[in-house]
Amino acid sequence: MIFLNINNLNVSIEGKKILNDFNIQINEGEVHAIMGPNGCGKSTLANVLAGNEDYEINSGKVIFKDEDLLDLNIEERAQKGLFLAFQYPVEIPGVNITPFLQASINSKLKNEKKPEIDNISFAKLLKKNAEELGISIDMLKRSINTGFSGGEKKRYEILQMSILNPALSIFDETDSGLDVDALRVVTEGINRFKDSKKSFLIITHYQKLLDYIHPNYVHVMREGRIIKSGDISLAAEIEKSGYQNF
Amino acid sequence: MTFENNFINHSKDYIFSANETLANQREQSFRKILKNNYDKKNNESLKNITISDLSKFDYFYKYENKAPKVSVLDSINYEIRVVNGMCQNFEDDNIEIRNLQNYDFNSFLDQDNNNSDDIIIDLNKIFLNSGIFFNIKNDTKLNIRLIHDTSDNFTVFQNNFINFKKNCEINFEDHFNLSHNTINNINYNTKVEECAVVKHNIFQDFSSSNKLYLTSNTVCKKNSSYNQNTYNFSKGFVRNFHNISLNGEFAKASLKGCFFLKDENICTNKTNIVHNAEHCISDQTYKGILNHNSKANYYSNTFVSENAQKTEGYQLSKGILLTDHCSFFSKPELRIFADDVKCSHGSTIGPVDETALYYLRSRGINKNEAMKMIISSFIEEDLQNLDHQARIIISNNLTNFLNSLSDD
Ligand SMILES: Nc1ncnc2c1ncn2[C@@H]1O[C@H](COP(=O)(O)OP(=O)(O)OP(=O)(O)O)[C@@H](O)[C@H]1O
Numbered sequence: 001m002i003f004l005n006i007n008n009l010n011v012s013i014e015g016k017k018i019l020n021d022f023n024i025q026i027n028e029g030e031v032h033a034i035m036g037p038n039g040c041g042k043s044t045l046a047n048v049l050a051g052n053e054d055y056e057i058n059s060g061k062v063i064f065k066d067e068d069l070l071d072l073n074i075e076e077r078a079q080k081g082l083f084l085a086f087q088y089p090v091e092i093p094g095v096n097i098t099p100f101l102q103a104s105i106n107s108k109l110k111n112e113k114k115p116e117i118d119n120i121s122f123a124k125l126l127k128k129n130a131e132e133l134g135i136s137i138d139m140l141k142r143s144i145n146t147g148f149s150g151g152e153k154k155r156y157e158i159l160q161m162s163i164l165n166p167a168l169s170i171f172d173e174t175d176s177g178l179d180v181d182a183l184r185v186v187t188e189g190i191n192r193f194k195d196s197k198k199s200f201l202i203i204t205h206y207q208k209l210l211d212y213i214h215p216n217y218v219h220v221m222r223e224g225r226i227i228k229s230g231d232i233s234l235a236a237e238i239e240k241s242g243y244q245n246f
Numbered sequence: 247m248t249f250e251n252n253f254i255n256h257s258k259d260y261i262f263s264a265n266e267t268l269a270n271q272r273e274q275s276f277r278k279i280l281k282n283n284y285d286k287k288n289n290e291s292l293k294n295i296t297i298s299d300l301s302k303f304d305y306f307y308k309y310e311n312k313a314p315k316v317s318v319l320d321s322i323n324y325e326i327r328v329v330n331g332m333c334q335n336f337e338d339d340n341i342e343i344r345n346l347q348n349y350d351f352n353s354f355l356d357q358d359n360n361n362s363d364d365i366i367i368d369l370n371k372i373f374l375n376s377g378i379f380f381n382i383k384n385d386t387k388l389n390i391r392l393i394h395d396t397s398d399n400f401t402v403f404q405n406n407f408i409n410f411k412k413n414c415e416i417n418f419e420d421h422f423n424l425s426h427n428t429i430n431n432i433n434y435n436t437k438v439e440e441c442a443v444v445k446h447n448i449f450q451d452f453s454s455s456n457k458l459y460l461t462s463n464t465v466c467k468k469n470s471s472y473n474q475n476t477y478n479f480s481k482g483f484v485r486n487f488h489n490i491s492l493n494g495e496f497a498k499a500s501l502k503g504c505f506f507l508k509d510e511n512i513c514t515n516k517t518n519i520v521h522n523a524e525h526c527i528s529d530q531t532y533k534g535i536l537n538h539n540s541k542a543n544y545y546s547n548t549f550v551s552e553n554a555q556k557t558e559g560y561q562l563s564k565g566i567l568l569t570d571h572c573s574f575f576s577k578p579e580l581r582i583f584a585d586d587v588k589c590s591h592g593s594t595i596g597p598v599d600e601t602a603l604y605y606l607r608s609r610g611i612n613k614n615e616a617m618k619m620i621i622s623s624f625i626e627e628d629l630q631n632l633d634h635q636a637r638i639i640i641s642n643n644l645t646n647f648l649n650s651l652s653d654d
């Protein structure tokens with residue numbers, strides 16, 4: 001099975017070219033990290049994969065689990081097992097976290113032709129996963145991201161991931177805005193979730209997160225494409241002397 | 247039928263038709279409409295409607311023997327059925343209800359009239375065929391459900407008086423059970439006396455061949471509170487014009503409206519709050535969700551007179567436009583003549599928040615469901631204080647509205 005293959009992807013927004021013949025291959029169970037200067041197109045990549053309709057796909061191909069990803073709409077991609085932890089999670093006042101997340105998991109289960117999860121089992125699952133991530137039960141009664149601190153928003157993204165159980169998780173700067181303890185809690189959550197079937201694409205500016213998560217590959221991205229790939233030592237190099245050597 | 251024929255053929259059918267003073271006033275209003283003598287430019291009552299639309303209708307009214315009922319369901323729950331504007335006369339320790347009689351003529355003329363250029367009020371006066379007095383006695387605690395039943399083709403021109411006496415605590419509900427092709431021009435004159443607490447919920451959910459023009463003038467005395475919530479799910483035309491005068495210190499009024507429009511429907515709303523006394527609070531929020539080619543407008547006025555120090559006045563309008571063809575025109579106005587006041591207004595009207603939609607969909611929720619979640623959340627906060635039965639009515643209507651979104 002081809003898990004994720006992005007082949008010569010070109011993307012623009014409002015006529016401005018952002019992804020430039022972008023290529024990457026991610027296999028089942030692999031953890032990839034992407035680092036790159038501000039504005040090089042990392043969030044664009046993440047959002048194009050998630051199906052955001054603001055971008056124009058000029059050319060290229062994306063295969064996800066043997067299927068043409070670009071043929072699927074936003075919700076179909078999520079149902080197929082793609083998850084994006086947003087750089088800036090949206091506040092949606094009035095939409096309560098708990099029923100929303102239950103509806104999410106049920107739409108995925110329905111798509112997999114599995115029985116839906118009932119209220120009680122869901123409440124148990126949610127409570128367990130929330131506790132592991134240090135999220136209070138009170139927070140689960142609130143509206144999506146509404147009034148959450150920066151760190152709480154990031155934790156809530158990880159909670160959603162742990163509930164939805166995606167095959168491919170993309171983290172867009174999930175470590176930004178987290179204090180030291182929160183970073184540990186979140187990475188522990190991610191590590192608990194890791195297994196031989198799950199893959200990750202981690203966008204970050206800092207080596208610290210990668211030290212916890214141990215990516216198999218680190219890629220350096222500039223001007224809409226990967227210009228160098230290697231192991232975690234690349235992250236150390238960037239931390240030391242920035243991007244000018246790339 | 248033409249307006250003239252309606253007037254001439256039926257002039258004996260109206261209430262107070264024998265009274266000369268009123269006959270003269272009617273005649274004047276009649277001429278005014280005939281001559282089209284309205285300032286159309288700044289006339290909220292004529293927004294999206296024309297005088298000819300309003301004056302051309304088949305006047306139809308008859309008194310029926312079938313007496314409508316007042317049912318005392320238990321010690322606090324009353325159900326009042328009004329059939330074609332008429333009601334059963336009724337009195338007990340809590341409430342007095344009776345149809346308008348000729349001897350009520352003076353209170354009819356006495357009513358505050360700050361609707362001088364309002365053609366709907368003129369029509370109400372000209373064709374007045376029914377009216378009810380409600381007297382809710384001191385210290386009463388009641389839930390009152392008023393059901394307006396209007397039969398096929400009836401044109402009801404009704405003028406009601408409600409007195410909420412001192413210290414009463416009342417939940418008052420209006421329901422409209424309209425048949426086909428009805429016109430309902432209903433005017434409420436309401437007094438909320440000292441320390442009375444009134445919650446007034448108005449449910450509008452009738453079919454497209456009916457029209458409702460609902461106007462209310464409410465006077466709030468010292469320490470009273472009047473809380474009005476209007477929910478409009480109607481497919482037919484609705485006009486909601488609500489005026490409040492806060493005449494006693496520490497009075498509170500809140501006017502909330504939610505409307506859900508589709509197809510070619512039009513809904514026109516106006517609120518007017520006058521602060522005449524110190525330490526009063528007013529709060530107005532109108533929210534709409536519009537689909538297809540529907541149109542809404544909302545004029546909101548808050549007037550703070552110079553002796554109304556320590557006033558708090560808030561206005562807000564919010565709208566979600568589901569297509570490029572619908573429109574929601576909102577015009578808030580604050581006129582303040584006192585110096586120690588807290589007032590604000592705001593308005594947010596636009597399409598569904600695309601980033602919210604994207605976020606929900608990115609978690610596997612399909613577009614339609616995501617849309618429903620966003621729309622439900624938009625009015626969720628307005629449903630918090632409703633009782634169980636009212637919530638059921640609203641949530642059924644909301645479900646119907648949301649399901650109709652998927653039909654497109
Ligand atoms: N909606 C948009 N309209 C116009 N330009 C956009 C839009 N979204 C992104 N861009 C531009 O595309 C480029 C890439 O943006 P992107 O958000 O993908 O960068 P990034 O690598 O994630 O940066 P950062 O590290 O700051 O998060 C930037 O120059 C940005 O200004």
Ligand SMILES: [Mg+2]
Nearest residue numbers: 042043044087
């Ligand atoms: Mg970014």
